[in-house]
Amino acid sequence: MxxxxxxxxxxxxxxxxxxxxxxxxxxxxxxxxxxxxxxxxxxxxxxxxxxxxxxxxxxxxxxxxxxxxxxxxxxxxxxxxxxxxxxxxxxxxxxxxxxxxxxxxxxxxxxxxxxxxxxxxxxxxxxxxxxIGLWKDTAKVITDNENFKAALFEDYYLGYVKSSDSKHNTLFIDSVNLNKDTLNKIIEDNIRNSREIIFTPVLNGYDFSQANIYNMFNSRTNVFTLENKLLSKLNKIIKAAIDYMLVVCSIFFWGPVLILIAFWLKREEPKGDILFKQRRLGINGKEFFCYKFRTMHSDQSFMPKWLENHPEEKAYYEIYHKYMHDPRITKVGEFLRKTSLDELPQLLNVLRGEMSLIGPRPYMVIEKKDIGRKAPLVLAVKPGITGLWQVSGRSDIGFNERVEMDVWYMKNWSLWNDIVILLKTISTVLGRGGAR
Structure with missing residues (x-):
């Protein structure tokens, strides 16, 4: 009812x-x-x-x-x-x-x-x-992944609530760590008593909502087709055209902000540079200078002593490639990072054709060895000002997990995914939750 x-x-x-x-x-x-x-x-x-x-x-x-x-x-x-x-x-x-x-x-x-x-x-x-209880559906979840379970029951938009007993309308099965026979047995044991059974694909890392599924009736077999949409020249042209159009059309908004921040940085540290330029890995591993507003003190001679006194920071950096409490960051820099305004000059990189608005994070040159065998996938597209990591809602994501996110983005690129990431980025920045 x-x-x-x-x-x-x-x-x-x-x-x-x-x-x-x-x-x-x-x-x-x-x-x-x-x-x-x-x-x-x-x-x-x-x-x-x-x-x-x-x-x-x-x-x-x-x-x-x-x-x-x-x-x-x-x-x-x-x-x-x-x-x-x-x-x-x-x-x-x-x-x-x-x-x-x-x-x-x-x-x-x-x-x-x-x-x-x-x-x-x-x-x-x-x-x-x-x-009021009208948009609620009882569900049971078979999984060892707590994040998967939380994503189901914490989202009111989905409307699923944990069943208090053996009765439930929907059964979710996380198939990632299950073999074919085990998965089939679970489905057969529950299909008579569950109105709906939803299970994740055994193959992880692909967005099957964009795949075409065909039924080969004579052999009773389903086949999936996955398309690498970034190999399409038309998609590349559309993505580049949208980048240029959005950046050029919005120059009247970000241009004055760029100038005001430049004056602010010069006022705080007159002898310091306005922009911080660093070599990063671009498409196909080609190096380029990535622009940011300088957010750190020009003189960082105090860092060796600080790291010696804070070994936990050094250990944290080895995992996340950043410090928990970075003493190099200036007061202006702290504000710019918190609001993500420090990355505003990267719009110039977009105009130069070196970056895209949406894409994998621009990795440092020394990080190429850490990316490992995933490097050809991550570097197959232009790096972006924002991406999946920045809108994930978490700031404690390890380096390897970031790489996996960027690989997922490349394998499952679509214009719609770019739109979603862009909208979530705006929401994150307005909520003063920019990625550090």
Missing amino acids: NKFLSAVVLILIDVISIFISIFMAVSLRKILNLFFDVPVIDYSYLLFVSVYITFIFILGYFGVYTKRFDFWHETRLVVKSSFLSFAILLAGLMLGQNSGYYSRSTLVLIFLLTAIIIPISKLFVKRFLFG
Whole structure:
């Protein structure tokens, strides 16, 4: 019953979100009418039933109302539904020779706004439904991975709660450390009593949500196809074009900030350099100078004595490649690091074609030996100003784990993943949680 009621509520909320999107789109067009000579747009679009029906139907087809997805995966489905609904609706209007009655730019605005408003509304609605117990589903997890278990039960958006007894609707199986026979036995023992069984792939490190799955009926075999999207020249061009477009179009925002910070650094230490330049490993291991604002004292002659008095810091550096309490950092530098503004000059590296906005961290030259056999994968793409490590929510990630994150990024690159990382970076910076 709860499943049915929550689906009804989510559909109604999406209808309201579409209504708000149409209202805002028409209002924006009316504002444009004050400055440009464009046809008058009225609020009759609010009664354009085809928009509601098409959008809700496609969302339902993608399982948004019947399945429980992670926020970012569901948002991708909403964005996909938005563009698909627009294409279907526009094609229908053209075939019916009614396209002249509707403003194409208004329709574009409607579907762009729905792609933003619907995911935001779902965040609040699912929190409310979870709080009143309507968006809850009992689950059991078979795993030795506590992080995997925590990710399931701590996310209200998924809505899973631990079953208090043997009864549960959903069974999760972490298959990473299980052999085929053991996994098959667990599924067969539980398939009669579990409404839904969800298990992770035995092969780890790949995003199978982007894979195509085919059923070869005669042999009763499923085959997966994985695509290295960064080998596509078109994808490389699109990624580079987005980098340049975002950096150039935002220069009026970051340019003045760059100048103000430069003056601030000169005021604190007049004889010190403004920029810190360091050789880093770029694409295919090609070295380049990575720019940052200087965040440390120019004179670091005190460091050998400090390390001698703090052996725990030296041990920490060997694991994480940074110090817990770095005495070299200036007061200005501490602020710049906390807000991630110290990395702002790397936008110049993006313009020079040496870095990307999103990508693996730019490794130091001496770290190449530490990357080991994973180096060809990590260095197969341009390093990024931000990446998976920076938005992971953890500052105590070891060097080897960072490398694994960068390998995952390279193997599973998609434009959508870049968008998610960029949005999470903005959220992290605004929350003053920048990576150190």
